[in-house]
Amino acid sequence: MKQFITFFTILLFFNLISAQTLSDTNRDSLDFFFKTLEENQKFMGQVELSRKNRTLYFYVSGFSNTEAGLKSGKETTYRIGSISKTITATLILKATEEGKISLDQTIETFFPTIKNAEKITITHLLTHHSGIHNFTSEKDFMQWNTSPKTEVEMISIISGGGSDFEPGSKAAYSNSNFVLLSYILEKIYNEEYADILQKKIISPLHLKQTQFGDKSLPESKKTHSYTYEVKWNKVIATHESIPMGAGGIIMSAHDLSLFLNGLFDGKIILKETLKKMLEQKDGYGMGIFKTTIAGHEAYTHEGRIDGFNSVYYYFPEQQLTYVLLSNGENYHLANINELALKAVFNQPFNLPKINPFKVTFQELAPYTGVYTSLESPLIITISRNGNKLLAQPEGQKIFKMDAMEKNIFNHNKSGVSLEFDPSLNLMMMTQGEKTLHFSKQ
Template sequence: MKKIIITCLCILIAGNAFSQTLNSKRLDSLFTLLEKNNKYMGSIAISENGKTIYTKSIGFDDVASSKKSSINTKYRIGSISKTFTATLIFKAIEENKINLNQTIDKYFPTVKNSKTITISNLLNHRSGIHDFTRNEDYLSWNTQFQSKAKMIERIAAGEIDFEPDTKSEYCNSNYVLLSFILEDVYKKPFGEILAQKITKPLQLKNTYAGKKISLENNECYSYTSDNGKWKKENETDMSIPAGAGAVVSNPTDLNLFLEGLFAGKVVSIAHLNQMKTIKDKYGMGIFEFPYFERKSYGHPGAIDGFRSVASYFPNEKLALSITSNGIIYDNNSILLCALSSYFNKPFKMPVFDIVSVTEETLNLYTGNYGSSQIPFKINISKKDNTLIAQATGQPSFPLESTAINVFKFDAAGIVLEFNSEKSEMTLKQGGKEFLFKKE
């Protein structure tokens, strides 16, 4: 489950040199800097050949009581849940309970196009079913329990976004329905199926279907930044995301899961290969992340104030997972630091000093900007001597100045560089640059 400010344009980027010696001092320095400046709360684990070679945790499980996080803290992992759900679907296929090409009308006769939508279409986001998390009223009921019947009713009420198997579009509804199919064929709740088929066999002691957050169970609350202070986020009721986003875990367990999955310990290698086959950007519960000539496989996740990512490099047998419950500095930049530390590439440490810019100069940068490279436009406005950016259809966010013409938003790894003489603005994110012209 995720709502993001500007879609991350590139999950992983870096270099092509290789080293099996992790520069742990670099990672330690980054986390010390983030903790000192109160820019991040979360945990990371890195493993190689099945052995953990680095872990770190900073921040708080509960800011109000100053309960510190640890490597044992468990986080809501959002859409990484989809990788678990897709794995369970292939497990059900191996046990001859379902097949990829069967239509879903048997389970959901009220869902539009259910007679032509297949389980395969749900897995790789080619169903055309509308994503209920994009509904305007979603945040008015997402903290309240929803029965399975009510969730099916909500999903069935949505309009069809496109005809089945004609295109791909990321959709949480797909994986909620997949988890209901699993419950139907196994006659058990999703959490019990998850435990029986994955977490117990792989000895994942910190991974399960979540309920209400429990600090006593080493779980943590999530937070967003409010003028540099952590503001506690509301809790999505876990009856809603189900197999699309209701799993709780931590980085060490996520690495163990990916290692077990890619070793053929959960489903066959043939079925794993189906999961990681990309069609129009999406696999079946798995994304492909390029890292120069290398490829890793995994999934990002976001729910409430939680952000996470899990990634596995099969050739290097390298697993990296990050789970966070409060970000001002984005997970993608932390991943880049971790990968550069492993593959022996340069990494530029963040600078958190803020430069004062006059109101007259800020006025030069305000306006609407468009680009021929990407479809959305960005409006730059000013409030209380602070620049505010808002992309088409997205929430607004404040910018911090690092130079007289350079501004950043660390939570999404965004840098905006202005050239008022040319009426231009350059967006930098994920190692990519996009030129915008003032309209």
């Protein structure tokens, strides 16, 4: 029996170690995958896998500024969008440890004009249970998001949105919650958010490529974000005064890894405070979510602001951290994450075909037409422009499809695949695990 226990312990230890390293074969496969993405204008950004501050894998591709030809490197910083919420939540929880604020405290003394302020607690803000309307969901948001806003202006905007539901009755994601938490931090410390971030997070963890906003950076140090349409096109940046701690922090992948490792290692807040942070109610923790990916439990948050996209996964059992930061993507990021994590956990994976299959204008003719389905109300018009197949669901924008092989076209960014049978006038549309069947009218 003792020998069996010893063998089992060794086997368990081996399995943990194998998930904390990366085989040469999988490392080479990931290098090839990310290089192919870069060469085909599919991805610009950084990817890092680490364990306890030791980097196991790192890849960087693309440009921080395509117009100036500035290549990205390990020290390049990216706007991490809503991942900032994990950091802001950490700052609030640190403030509770210091006796600056209580999680059960209501917010009417801070924001008397917010509807239901006398019922909304700090916990409600942290876990998106406040009912406060999400100001970024308003139709006019993109008309003013690039101009600086004062706290007074932002509070007026958020107050004007009213309440979507009774505080504590349910949960709904709202950027407004974490903008308000940012202002609360400034009030209780009597300092600007950037200075609080510096003192409580950046300095203690010795982060080198982290700060609030990039307005103070010289142009040569700024990273711009892009969308792809024939070429990379710069996206106008949201002013940092608008998202505040809901989405205004910039970091490198390595610094974000250091922060996450420090957070889960008890270097910022106490372990009992962290436990409270990770508790999920209605699918929400305090600035963090719980999920399962590649068959393993992880804590996560995603970020999207302008053309920047980001995600992290922290695997507590393996003490592994995966970070992806992007300033330009023309590929379905979920597919990148899935493949990378399968490689990390030594699970079978196939490298996708990314190099475009060559087709001519004439060869696209049999696919064109209007398609309907008995399985969905979607009506999709298929047309062509040059050697590109175009798909347009009714009422939506036109999607340029990449030819993968004969009769098969993908839109990698959305993860949609179209497969045609021209002889039967049929089309199959697949996204994720769902497939719909269409007939040409």
